[in-house]
Structures are given as structure tokens and as C-alpha cells.
Amino acid sequence: MEDFLVYSLTYNVATRFPGPGDDFRPILGLDTSSSSTSTYVKIPDMYIIALQEVKAQPQNMVWDTLFDDPWTAKVKDALAPFSFVKIHTLRMQGLVTSLYLKRSHLVYLRDVETLWTRRGFGGMWGNKGAVSIRLVLHGCSLCIVNCHLTPHDHMLKERISDYQEILHGQTFSYQETSNILFHDYVFWMGDFNFRLNGNTTSDEIVDGVSNGKCSELLKEDQLLQVRMSGEAFSELHELPITFPPTYKFETGVDNYDSKRRPAWTDRILYHVNASAYDNVTLKVEGNNYKAHMPFRCSDHRPVTASFQIRVFRPTTLKLVDFVNVPLWYTGESNKVFFKVVPTLETSPDDWIAIFKADFTSIDDYVAYVYATLPHIDAEEEGRVSTDESSGERSVTFSENSINFDGSYVLMYFAHASRSIYGMSNVFESASRGLAAGADL
The missing domain is CATH 2.60.40.2840 (Immunoglobulin-like)
Structure with a gap:
């Protein structure tokens, strides 16, 4: 077995476009101190870019069927100097998932399949729901899920229902990995839209964040609670949250919108089937789970994490x-x-x-x-x-x-x-x- 580094990013872009001068390298975990690629300490093997609320008006959808949307184009340009190739983009209205793989890994890419689940307007519309890409790399199966669940503080039951419908409604054609959770590795990210329970006001939450009391606020986090109770997402894991709420900001500045209660809506979860193979133990080590607060073009902040997984050594046999x-x-x-x-x-x-x-x-x-x-x-x-x-x-x-x-x-x-x-x-x-x- 050998190490394989996966870098994941989730970002609700709120129908905004990136600015012409926006530097994407910081949110991609790339060093900006020099233009030379030799200064970068550890380049991932794969990037997962999960976007929500990409502008989805008819004229934008037509354009994006012929060309990359502006966000995907920006990411692709930022990764190009490091020999990354976009292997797939999957879009359902505003949900866009793109996968980028280092060129040296391309010939080990197998069995790509995509599915989606619509949850908007009773399942008739794709403004909410999830898109999934499954694939095999170096003999290990991966499933990537990008979701945008039901919003609003009081819609907790609907978010739990979203999870159940996505998990049980998506069936892949490969029998051994027909379910999302049957894959060796699962990375589930997006705008989960879970809020804080209780009657804490927006001002009180902002004060708590300013005074370093995020750990106290997180005790009321709905996603953490439903994972603990087994109602939803209990099969998945999350790295400790050490960043402030990522929603909702006034666009372009660091101030929270006083009309909404701040919440940790943007999350990255993961799962590993450690005993999927005889005499081999799969594992995942997560690091650098963080929000990028200086990136202010949306009312959300992008969230990223790195995961080191174990895959089988490349074979010398050329198919x-x-x-x-x-x-x-x-x-x-x-x-x-x-x-x-x-x-x-x-x-x-x-x-x-x-x-x-x-x-x-x-x-x-x-x-x-x-x-x-x-x-x-x-x-x-x-x-x-x-x-x-x-x-x-x-x-x-x-x-x-x-x-x-x-x-x-x-x-x-x-x-x-x-x-x-x-x-x-x-x-x-x-x-x-x-x-x-x-x-x-």
C-alpha cells in the first residue's frame, strides 16, 4: 500500500462570479510566496471541488454545457502548472463537482459513474439535493458526494429526510459498491444547512464567536447532534471544528448578516471501510480542516480539508x-x-x-x-x-x-x-x- 493525498474544498458561491484578480492558490492549499512550483511542500494527488449555488440561469447553463463555468475554469487554471488534469465535472443546476487528478495517476482511473438526487420542490427540482461521483483509483473505490440540503433553522426534519433519500435513493451499477457507504472511501461535503438549536440570537452568537466560545456554540450544532443520535450521517466522521461559523456574511466584508443566525453550514465528512480487503487495512488521516475567511466574494466562506488515504501500489503492467x-x-x-x-x-x-x-x-x-x-x-x-x-x-x-x-x-x-x-x-x-x- 502507499499514501495518496486528497484535497477537498466545498464552497457555496451564492450565484457570484470570481473576480478577475482572485487568487485561488490559498484556498487550494498552495503556497503563494513564490511562483516557482519547487517551493510547494506537498502537492496533493487529487482535488475534489464541490460548489453550490453556481449561477444556473438558462443562459449560464447553455454556456456551461460548452465550456467550464467561471469557477471551474479558475480552479483548472490554478492547478494546471502542477500537472493536474480535470477528469470529470458533474452538474445539477447550481451543484457542481469537479475532480482533478495528477497526470501520473490517469492510467489508474477506472469505473467512473455518476448519480444525482433532486430534493427541491418535492423532488421535482435540482436546486437542492446531491450529486455523486464514484470511481476506482489504484484499486480502491471512492465515492464523492456534494450536497445542498434544505435551508432554514426550523427545517431539521427535512434535512434528515434529505440524507435518507440521498443515501438510499442512489444505487450504483457496480454490485459490490452499489451504495454510497459501500465504497472503500467516502467524502461527503457541501452546504448541509444544519443550524444551531436553541434560542440564541444572532447577536449572541456573534458575541460568542468574538469571545472564543465556538466550542460552547457547537454544542447546539444540529449536524453534530443528529450524528450522535444516529438520525443522520452517523456513519461518517468529521475532523474537529476549529473555525468560526461560515454563514451568513455580508458579501465582501467580514461582518455577519444580522438578519440570520450564524451557523456552520459548510462541512466535510468522510468514511473508510477499513476492513474491505483481506490482510490489508485501509485508513484515512485528515488534516487542516479550516475555513478561508479572507475569501469574501460570497455570503459563505469556503471550507477545505486534506485526507491521506492508503491505496494499492501501482502495477507495472500496462493494460x-x-x-x-x-x-x-x-x-x-x-x-x-x-x-x-x-x-x-x-x-x-x-x-x-x-x-x-x-x-x-x-x-x-x-x-x-x-x-x-x-x-x-x-x-x-x-x-x-x-x-x-x-x-x-x-x-x-x-x-x-x-x-x-x-x-x-x-x-x-x-x-x-x-x-x-x-x-x-x-x-x-x-x-x-x-x-x-x-x-x-
């Missing part, structure tokens, strides 16, 4: 091994050779995609062809051939696949399981005339 890709000629058809492990189940809908070498999202492919026989007529471009004696296969990309000189890479995607089975070396593409001139 799909690309033969070294030589120089690619721009504007011409080019053939790619690769080998597939004999025991690997492939599908006629598996595909091989071309990416720019510095790609930051698996959605940003330049071109693709289907990778497995039988698929199309041998006379058509994008055809596949197989050398039965060597186990080597080849695909041909058309002359229009790459139109610009530069550095590129290939990846093999399994259609059915949404897994990545292989990645090629970085190769150069150039027009034949320029390539010939370079050899002189």
Missing part, C-alpha cells in the same frame, strides 16, 4: 501499451500501434484520443478514432487492424486529425467503464517539409 510514437506528419494520415493485455475485456466502442501534450482536461481531445474490431469498413479512415501473432493492433488517424504543429499525446479510453487504460509518449507533429528541413 494498453502504445508503441513509441515517432514524428507525426501534420495534414497526413498517421498510423498508431499499440498492444493490449490478452485478458483485458475491450469493447467496439473503446476509443483512442489525441490531446495536446499540455492538456488540462480529458474533455479537451483534438480527435479520436474507435480502437477495437469490428467497427468500420477497412477502406474508411479510423480503421483498426490486428496482428494476431504479436497481439499488436493499429489504428489510422485521418489527415485532418492534427492541423497544427506541436506536441501531442494519445490516450486509450474504455467506453463502458469510463476507464483510462493507457497513455502514449509525448510526440511531435510537423509538416513533412519542415520535418525534412530539420533533419538537414
